[in-house]
Amino acid sequence: MTLLCVENLSKTYASADGPFAVLRGVSLTLGPGESLALTGESGSGKSTLLHLIGGLDRADAGRIMLDGQDIARLDDAGRAALRRGTVGVVFQQFNLIPSLKIADNIAFQARLAGRYDPAWCATLADRMGLADHLRKYPEHLSGGQQQRVAIARTLAPRPKLVLADEPTGNLDETTAATVMALLLELVAETGAGLLMVTHSQVLAARLQRRLHLRAGQLA
Numbered sequence: 741m742t743l744l745c746v747e748n749l750s751k752t753y754a755s756a757d758g759p760f761a762v763l764r765g766v767s768l769t770l771g772p773g774e775s776l777a778l779t780g781e782s783g784s785g786k787s788t789l790l791h792l793i794g795g796l797d798r799a800d801a802g803r804i805m806l807d808g809q810d811i812a813r814l815d816d817a818g819r820a821a822l823r824r825g826t827v828g829v830v831f832q833q834f835n836l837i838p839s840l841k842i843a844d845n846i847a848f849q850a851r852l853a854g855r856y857d858p859a860w861c862a863t864l865a866d867r868m869g870l871a872d873h874l875r876k877y878p879e880h881l882s883g884g885q886q887q888r889v890a891i892a893r894t895l896a897p898r899p900k901l902v903l904a905d906e907p908t909g910n911l912d913e914t915t916a917a918t919v920m921a922l923l924l925e926l927v928a929e930t931g932a933g934l935l936m937v938t939h940s941q942v943l944a945a946r947l948q949r950r951l952h953l954r955a956g957q958l959a
């Protein structure tokens with residue numbers, strides 16, 4: 741079954757110069773275990789598209805089918821469940837919870853979703869090289885370490901679809917490559933689909949498929 745099916749999606753923002761059509765009929769599909777890189781100039785609407793798919797914002801027209809469900813037809817509870825369990829989102833900002841230790845940051849999303857699996861969280865921490873940091877607080881970790889915590893937290897509930905918006909944009913090239921390799925490895929192991937925004941052609945080349953967003957449309 742198709743994991744994600746986006747059909748003819750449109751989104752227009754109001755701006756000082758009048759309405760601005762960011763997405764003009766965007767369509768794409770993604771199967772389970774498939775990885776897709778999304779590139780496009782700054783301002784082309786990549787984050788907007790990810791927000792719509794993640795249920796964080798609503799499209800003006802078109803349809804998003806996720807795991808067999810039309811997400812526009814979900815009520816608030818349904819959308820919340822989607823955000824907690826079915827879709828995992830990694831943004832460029834780590835958004836870790838400062839008052840929680842690393843172990844609890846990793847477990848946070850999974851606990852919310854009622855899908856906390858201590859063994860899987862321990863595996864994620866281990867693979868991400870965070871085993872020695874579990875009792876620390878986010879402020880005591882480096883940027884690259886915090887980004888790995890954010891990725892582990894996203895994967896902890898075993899989402900079916902991972903949406904990543906420049907997940908390594910803040911990291912130096914070497915660290916970015918390491919973190920990306922880990923992300924791809926773990927996503928592949930869980931069988932999740934991956935839709936990743938990146939400005940890096942090198943990173944895009946590591947994914948199975950690539951699409952480019954230009955003038956509100958994908959090619």
Ligand SMILES: Nc1ncnc2c1ncn2[C@@H]1O[C@H](COP(=O)(O)OP(=O)(O)OP(=O)(O)O)[C@@H](O)[C@H]1O
Pocket residue numbers: 753754755762780781782783784785786787788789
């Ligand atoms: N909430 C909003 N209200 C009005 N305009 C917005 C809003 N969010 C985004 N935009 C505009 O929509 C366009 C697309 O923004 P978006 O963040 O999706 O781009 P992007 O491709 O992710 O860019 P970048 O690579 O810089 O992250 C931009 O011109 C932006 O100014």
Ligand SMILES: [Mg+2]
Pocket residue numbers: 786787788905
């Ligand atoms: Mg963006």
